[in-house]
Structure formats: C-alpha cells, structure tokens
Amino acid sequence: MAWIRWRTTLKGQRLANLQWRDDLGNVHSKGLRTDNEAVAQTYLRAFERSHGARHNNAALKSALDALDTYLDEKRLGARPATIEMCKARLEPLFKAWADVPMHQWTRAHFAHCSPSPGEKPSRLGRPTGSRSLRA
Secondary structure (H helix, E strand, O other): OEEEEEEEOOOOOEEEEEEEEOOOOOEEEEEOOOOOHHHHHHHHHHHHHHHOOHHHHHHOOOHHHHHHHHHHHHOOOOOHHHHHHHHHHHHHHHHHOOOOOHHHOOHHHHHHHOOOOOOOHHHOOOOOOOOOOOO
C-alpha cells in the first residue's frame, strides 16, 4: 500500500512525498517535487499499478483504457505536443486492437493494423519523419 505525505520545506513550500511499506514493513519515501494534488495522485496510481500484485493490473478493461492510462502517466514528464503526437500515433492502433485481448497482441498484429502502409513494428517508437541511422 502506498500513500501521499505532504511536507513543508523551510521556505514554506508544500511538497508531496510518495511513501510505501516493503514486505518487511520498512517505510520508503520518494520526493515528488510537486505541490499539485492531481500530479501527486497520478504518481500514486502509477506506483500502485507498477508495484501492485499482478492480478490487480487487470483493472484495464480495454485497449482504450490502456491508452488513456499510458497518456495519463506520460503527462507527468512530457510536453503537451509530445502527448498529442503519441495520442495521434497510437489511438488508431488501439482502436484497431480493441477487440483483441491485450495478452494476445503481437508484432504481426501490429504489422496488419499499422496506420501507414509498409510501416514496420520497429518504427512505432520513432517519429514519422525520423531517419534511419543506416541512411
């Protein structure tokens, strides 16, 4: 279980810390360097998803829920233009994959549902206009 603890610095700024207990009961803490309640709650949800039991990760009911969750976590450290680029690039794929259970997604499925003809699965993470290192 994790929780948010608010602390006040010597300069009077209110900052959030993410705290949790390990299996031995020891408390661990990570400074979030934010005073925004919504950002702190997003960090908390992301931490609970990544450190929770595997069966708790089934809370993602569909591919579009997974995309929303990914974009929600991506907002923590990315510029708005980057978020929009990721959403525009991934949304058509997630809509095409919506009827396929997430554990059955494969590279072949990506190649079949690729938004650009002839696009390879290895290009998913790169912007459309990027050049290959071999060129």
